[in-house]
Amino acid sequence: MKKLLILILVFVSTSIKAQEKQLTLDEKIYGLSLIWQEVNYNFAYLERYKYDWDSVYMANIPKVIAAKNITEYYAVLSQIINSFHEGHTTVVLPLEVKKMYGYVPISLSYINSKYYVTAFSSEYKDKISIGSVLIKVNAYDVDDYYNKFVFPNNNLAEHIAKRQVGKGAFFAGLLSEGLEATFLNPNDITVSLKLKHHSYFSDAPETIKVPKMYKDTAFLRKKYGDISYIRIKSFLNDVPSTSFAKIVDSLKNSKAI
Structure with a gap:
């Protein structure tokens, strides 16, 4: 090809x-x-x-x-x-x-048939939360939006596409076209946001990253309802392994990790 x-x-x-x-x-x-x-x-x-x-x-x-x-x-x-x-x-x-296309600095992970917010840039720090669930995009239910606009526009195999598109492709689009997305945050509060596309070549905010509260921690476990969020930053010491051993039994009660 x-x-x-x-x-x-x-x-x-x-x-x-x-x-x-x-x-x-x-x-x-x-x-x-x-x-x-x-x-x-x-x-x-x-x-x-x-x-x-x-x-x-x-x-x-x-x-x-x-x-x-x-x-x-x-x-x-x-x-x-x-x-x-x-x-x-x-x-x-x-x-x-x-140059006509851009991205929205929000990263999603596909877990248990839902798209969870796992990272975002500082422009959204007071608007959404880690663990929020994407439920609508431009008035489409999230699955309808994915099937109509996302999956046809990526070249990934069906069995891996849903897991991968959340890392950037889900909200990709023309710079001239904005999006409106609705999220359900961990407190079961619905939040609707207008999302702006940023150029891949200029006007880009900082790289998508895990918010500051999740940085500089070798091991972190947070829980959002039945979903456990675990971040392991480094294996340079024994902190991750010993910390994980302490919570492994409690993880059995989580529906997803």
């Missing part, structure tokens, strides 16, 4: 400069055709996927034609390739397009 990615990168980067981020009809069809060609001839074990690859090509012609701008066009191409959910196969966006 390396050849495929390089071809698309060169093709679209050139057209961005010439067309002010607009593609002609011929260029749209040509880019889609490059994807069809490379997958058809070079993707290993294509026959194992339940695809009529010619039909996939035909079905996406009206989608690329209808794309209003370069980001919509690339979204169509990416979803085609991401539908394989093969972690080593992806569409690499040109730098000009990457």
Whole structure:
């Protein structure tokens, strides 16, 4: 797939400069055709996927034609390739397009079919808490939002995607588009927040990190309802092992760790 990615990168980067981020009809069809060609001839074990690859090509012609701008066009191409959910196969966006996307500095972990907040930057320190559960995004229930907007836009296999997207991809999106998310905090209080996307290249706050209360501690155990949170920072001394031994029996009462 390396050849495929390089071809698309060169093709679209050139057209961005010439067309002010607009593609002609011929260029749209040509880019889609490059994807069809490379997958058809070079993707290993294509026959194992339940695809009529010619039909996939035909079905996406009206989608690329209808794309209003370069980001919509690339979204169509990416979803085609991401539908394989093969972690080593992806569409690499040109730098000009990457700069249009951003992230929200909130990290999630998928535990017992729920997304728990496990880290965030200082801008959210007085708004959400570690252990809060994400329940809605843009008025969608969290599972509906994941199935409609998150899973189709990543290339991870289904059995690992839910565990991985919380580390950054769940809230990824265009800088021009904000999000509204609703959380249920550990005290069963519902909190709704407007989330701002930060550029990957500038205007970025500090790296997502565990809040200060969780730093500089070799071993820490917190409990939120039936969920136990354990942080082990270092094994340079005996503190983590001896501390864990003291609480191991009590962990049996936790539904998740």
